[in-house]
Amino acid sequence: MFSDFAFKVFEESINTYHExxxxxxSFxxxxxxxxxxxxxxxxNWIDTVQWHYEDIIRNPDIEPSEALLLKRKIDASNQDRTDLVEYIDSYFLNKYQxxxxxxxxxINTESPAWAIDRLSILALKIYHMHEEVERKDASRTQTKMQGKVGRTFGTKKDLSTAIDQLLNDIELGNKYMKVYKQMKMYNDEELNPILRGQK
Structure with missing residues (x-):
């Protein structure tokens, strides 16, 4: 199943990052x-780096200049993430053309790649929840976290099933794909009035 294959790649990326x-x-x-x-x-590498950007920027003692620089990195990461989703959808469009x-x-409410995007984020949640469960100084929250880990595995099963069913339906012609470009206006120098005013 494609979802199993994708999840293994996500786990490989996450484990390599955490070395x-x-x-x-370097990537x-x-x-x-x-x-x-x-x-x-x-x-997934983009998602993993951004996960840690989001941790760092929440440091209450972060210097404002460092926080602004990090915010710019998060913005760029979000654009990269969107671009990768569209590349993955292009792969499926070509495969099933x-x-x-x-x-x-x-038609489905979301494309295959946006569902796969959710699976990538879920792989990160599972990894970091396991980290919290195994933390020696986290005894007060371990029981609650173990329950959350169990729920994420239920979510993984449901999401994986939905992804594989969607791809199967597309392959059989029961569903068809349409990809809508995200067109993030705030990153566009022509469409964001603040950026346009600086030209």
Whole structure:
């Protein structure tokens, strides 16, 4: 199943990141560019680095100048994340381009890649919840965290099933894909009035 394959790639990315656990470490993608695993690995690496950016920026003692710099990095990361989702959807559009769509086929509320994006974030939640459960100084919260870990595995099962069903429906022509570009106006120098005014 595609969801199992994707989740393993996400886990590989997360584990590799945490060998150094440094947002400034170099990125090396182990998969060839033509492989979908290359996009999945890159996507999760972006999510993993941003997860830690979000931790750092919540430090109440952070210097304002450092916080502003980090906010810019988070903005850039969000744009990279969106771009990767669209690349992954392009992969599926190309893969299923010759499928004969049934006359009564329906469209899904989200594309395959946006569902896969949620699976990538869920892989991070599971990893970090396990970290909290195993923390020696977290005895007061361990029981509550163990319950949350159990719920995330239920979510993983449901989300994985939904992703695989969607891809199967697209392959059979029961659903069809449409990709809507995100068009984030606040990053566009022509569409954001603040950026436009600085030109």
């Amino acid at each position: 150094k656990d440094d947002v400034y470490q 090396n993608n182990p998969y060839p560019k033509e492989d979908i695993a290359h996009l999945l690995y890159r996507k 010759s499928v004969q769509v049934n006359r009564d086929a329906t």
